[in-house]
Amino acid sequence: MCVLLHLLLVLSIIQCSEAGNKSQGxxxxxxxxxxxxxxxxxxIIEVINQYPKLYTDRIHDPMYYQNLEKLCQEAKxxxxxxxxxxxxxxxxxxxKVCSYSLFFYAENQKCLQKFHQKAYVANKTEDSSCxxxxxxxxxxxxxxxxxxxxxxxxxxxxxxxxxxxxSRKFFVKSYNYLVEYMTNKPExxxxxxxxxxxxxxxxxxxxxxxxxxxxxxxxxELVYNWFMNGRFWSITDVCKDARDCFRQNExxxxxxxxxxxxxxxxxxxxxxxxxxxxQDDFSVNRRSILYRV
Numbered sequence: 001m002c003v004l005l006h007l008l009l010v011l012s013i014i015q016c017s018e019a020g021n022k023s024q025g026x027x028x029x030x031x032x033x034x035x036x037x038x039x040x041x042x043x044i045i046e047v048i049n050q051y052p053k054l055y056t057d058r059i060h061d062p063m064y065y066q067n068l069e070k071l072c073q074e075a076k077x078x079x080x081x082x083x084x085x086x087x088x089x090x091x092x093x094x095x096k097v098c099s100y101s102l103f104f105y106a107e108n109q110k111c112l113q114k115f116h117q118k119a120y121v122a123n124k125t126e127d128s129s130c131x132x133x134x135x136x137x138x139x140x141x142x143x144x145x146x147x148x149x150x151x152x153x154x155x156x157x158x159x160x161x162x163x164x165x166x167s168r169k170f171f172v173k174s175y176n177y178l179v180e181y182m183t184n185k186p187e188x189x190x191x192x193x194x195x196x197x198x199x200x201x202x203x204x205x206x207x208x209x210x211x212x213x214x215x216x217x218x219x220x221e222l223v224y225n226w227f228m229n230g231r232f233w234s235i236t237d238v239c240k241d242a243r244d245c246f247r248q249n250e251x252x253x254x255x256x257x258x259x260x261x262x263x264x265x266x267x268x269x270x271x272x273x274x275x276x277x278x279q280d281d282f283s284v285n286r287r288s289i290l291y292r293v
Contacts, residue, residue, distance in 0.1 A: 030084035041078035111163035116204025130154035202245035
């Protein structure tokens with residue numbers, strides 16, 4: 001009788017333990033048939049991972065986003081019925097890979113570049129907006145992580161006001177992955193997601209450079225315009241910052257084309273600046289001669 005009671009007690013403890021594990025979300029190791037199902041899902045994930053490279057000419061096409069979303073849903077559906085630890089890890093990998101690949105949709109990139117442009121300008125001015133809390137060229141990852149986590153509301157307000165509906169949904173869903181990519185700096189420059197997201201910061205500075213170059217203002221007018229808006233830097237400063245950003249973050253020629261565009265724009269602006277300044281000097285001298293006459 002005592003033995004029977006002891007067995008019943010042991011069985012009840014085991015059942016309670018199993019129930020506790022389930023309530024805590026502890027998953028069992030995948031069985032052979034589950035591992036086989038997981039292996040059949042792997043090709044879809046690889047396609048998602050390679051999608052931006054295979055379809056670089058289609059990143060501006062809305063179908064790029066829709067087709068990739070469809071692939072991601074297919075991959076998630078492939079493991080949706082599996083409740084073992086390896087399948088759960090794979091679901092997390094799918095979310096991460098999809099977030100990274102969907103980022104390459106042109107509208108998502110433009111949205112992030114615009115944010116970095118505003119942050120760059122805010123840091124160069126006496127701007128009191130929340131953008132000023134995001135310093136450019138931040139190399140300390142712990143500080144960057146803290147800034148991004150504390151500045152989530154600022155970022156979300158930015159996408160609400162400056163991005164289309166598709167990008168808004170994407171960044172709301174993927175913000176934590178974005179933070180991870182921007183703060184997980186590899187020891188070697190391998191063109192990892194870290195460098196791809198840093199490129200958007202550099203592109204934000206480049207966007208400001210293009211805005212200046214296409215403003216049609218003379219050097220003196222630019223200086224006056226910047227001064228009236230609390231900006232205390234020159235064309236040379238913007239060019240230097242853009243060059244430094246791309247140079248410091250270069251890996252395997254990834255940014256070489258854009259770096260070349262920066263050089264062309266800066267050289268053209270330098271020539272234009274010199275020519276306009278000579279014209280301004282001539283006008284001033286001419287007026288002073290006429291005044292003396």
